[in-house]
Amino acid sequence: xxxxxxxGIRTGTPAVVPSRPTGRVLVRVGPRVAIPVRRSSLIAAVLxxxxxxxxxxxxxxxxxxxxxxxxxxxxxxxxxxxxNAFVLNRLRGPRLVVAIATGAALGLAGALFQSVTRxxxxxxxxxxxxxxxxxxxxxxxxxLPDVVPVSVGALVGAVAAMGLVxxxxxxxxxxxxxxxxxxxxxxxxxxxxxxxxxxxxxxxxASALTAYINGSLSARSWDDATVIWTVLLVxxxxxxxxxxxxxxxxxxxxxxTGLGARPDRTATAAVVLSIVLSAGAVSVAGPIxxxxxxxxxxxxxxxxxxxxxxxxxxxxxALLLVLADLAAQQLPLFDDLPVGLxxxxxxxxxxxYLLLREWKRTV
Numbered sequence: 001x002x003x004x005x006x007x008g009i010r011t012g013t014p015a016v017v018p019s020r021p022t023g024r025v026l027v028r029v030g031p032r033v034a035i036p037v038r039r040s041s042l043i044a045a046v047l048x049x050x051x052x053x054x055x056x057x058x059x060x061x062x063x064x065x066x067x068x069x070x071x072x073x074x075x076x077x078x079x080x081x082x083x084n085a086f087v088l089n090r091l092r093g094p095r096l097v098v099a100i101a102t103g104a105a106l107g108l109a110g111a112l113f114q115s116v117t118r119x120x121x122x123x124x125x126x127x128x129x130x131x132x133x134x135x136x137x138x139x140x141x142x143x144l145p146d147v148v149p150v151s152v153g154a155l156v157g158a159v160a161a162m163g164l165v166x167x168x169x170x171x172x173x174x175x176x177x178x179x180x181x182x183x184x185x186x187x188x189x190x191x192x193x194x195x196x197x198x199x200x201x202x203x204x205x206a207s208a209l210t211a212y213i214n215g216s217l218s219a220r221s222w223d224d225a226t227v228i229w230t231v232l233l234v235x236x237x238x239x240x241x242x243x244x245x246x247x248x249x250x251x252x253x254x255x256x257t258g259l260g261a262r263p264d265r266t267a268t269a270a271v272v273l274s275i276v277l278s279a280g281a282v283s284v285a286g287p288i289x290x291x292x293x294x295x296x297x298x299x300x301x302x303x304x305x306x307x308x309x310x311x312x313x314x315x316x317x318a319l320l321l322v323l324a325d326l327a328a329q330q331l332p333l334f335d336d337l338p339v340g341l342x343x344x345x346x347x348x349x350x351x352x353y354l355l356l357r358e359w360k361r362t363v
Contacts, residue, residue: 038303038305040302040303040304040305041303041305041309041311041312044299044302044303044312045311045312045315048312048315048316048319049315051319052100052315052318052319052322055319055322055323055326056096056100056322057069057072058326059092059095059096059099059322059325059326059329060072060087060088060092060093060096062326062329062330063329063330065083065087065091065092066087066092067080067084067087067088068084071084075088076088089222092329094220094221094222094224094225095217095218095220095325096322096325097222097225097229098217098220098224098225098228098284098285099217099285099318099321099322099325099339100318100321100322101225101228101229101232101318102217102228102281102284102285102288102321103291103295103317103318103319103320103321103322104232104314104315104317104318105228105231105232105235105277105278105280105281105314105317106277106278106281106288106291106292106295106317106321107291107292107295107296107299107313107314107315107316107317107318107320108232108235108236108239108277108310108313108314108317109123109124109273109274109275109277109278109281109292110122110123110124110274110291110292110293110294110295110296110313110317111295111296111299111308111309111310111313111314112239112242112246112270112271112273112274112277112308112310113126113270113271113274113292114296114297114308115246115249115270115307115308116176116246116249116266116267116270116271116274117176117179117180118176119176119180120297121293121354122176122180122293123290123292123293124274124275124278124292125287125289125290125292125293126180126183126184126187127162127165127179127180127182127183127186127187128161128162128164128165128182128183128184128185128186128187128190129158129161129162129183129275129278129279129282129287130158130187130278130282130287130289131161131186131187131188131190131191131194131287132157132158132159132160132161132162132164132186132187132190133154133155133157133158133161133213133279133282133286133287134154134157134190134191134194134213134286134287135157135161135189135190135191135193135194135197136153136154136155136156136157136158136160136161137150137151137153137154137157137194137209137212137213137286138153138193138194138196138197138198138209138213139153139157139193139197140152140153140154140156141153141197141201141209142197142200142201150209150212151283151284152283154212154282154283154286154287155279155282155283157190158275158278158279158282158283159279161186161187161190162275162279164182164186165179165182165183165186168182168185168186169182172268173267173268173271173272174264174267174268176267179271194213197209198210211338212286212338213286213287214286214287214338214340214341214344215285215286215287215288215289215338215339215340215341215343216285216286216338216339216340217285217325217328217339218338220284220285224284224285225284227280227283227284228280228281228283228284228285231276231277231280231281232277232280235273235276235277235280238269238273239273239310240310242266242269242270242273243307243308243310245266246266246270246307246308247306247307247308249263249266249267278292285339286338286340287340288321288339288340288343289340289343289344289347290343290344290346290347290348290350291317291320291321291343291347292317293347293350294320294346294347294350295313295314295316295317295320296308296309296313297350298316298320299312299313299315299316302316320343320346321339321343324339324342324343324346325339325342327342328341328342
């Protein structure tokens, strides 16, 4: 029975007002941890994983040297022999594992960089990392042949390029505008050095070097897989810690500071983490273009939500690179072209799509 208190407000059993659906579901990790996730993001992530598994199976089974689909489960359980063992353990297995981790690292690096610079066309490539790695690989091939591996030279070149960018800005990695301008200058100098080396070295060495500096997954080993997976797994917890500050930071520096965030520290940490992920990818596969650019943008579109979308960017980066490498291995018109050429084609087509879409808006 309802009564009225002295204020004239009726009291009694409160009415239960159903809450509006928020579009989120709880993903439980153990008995005590529940993470709220948008339903659209969860569906997109599940579909991406399924597509990635399908692309992985196709990589191992397609073509003249592919493992028969009926034999694949037993081969994956360690029972492969003969040709199947060679394909799984030497030819395609390491290549697939490297492609997954490399694509994930590049996608995650791009998401971090685009979020902190608030530039949808930003990526570590823009600040000269890829060009620097190519110059380092070229310098190792010309000046220290058979002494310093090309992959080590690429890693040193990437680190050196980022060091030059850091010094050139005068503010480290805190100012996105200066970062991009300094990166363009470093990239131009690095490209000039790379082109000189390609012209100066012998033809056979130049061909191998050109394949590497365009990004290649050919002849990868389990050692390469160990390197890139170690880098990725070490960086993932730090990326998770940055997810919330980056989401707040996208609202603007003034508002994020008012909410207790530290935009300068977040920006520096995100750029450094992006560089580490990209350098790890470069060390095992060379400078593969456009994955860092396209994966985060596709992630935002398929999830239709704001924020950096770190998990989806990593999944889509892995999927894009595995599909590109599958095309590099199986397309009959070309003989195992570097996978970087395929990602360049995809990235160029995506940029063309963005330009066409923008043009239609302005007409």
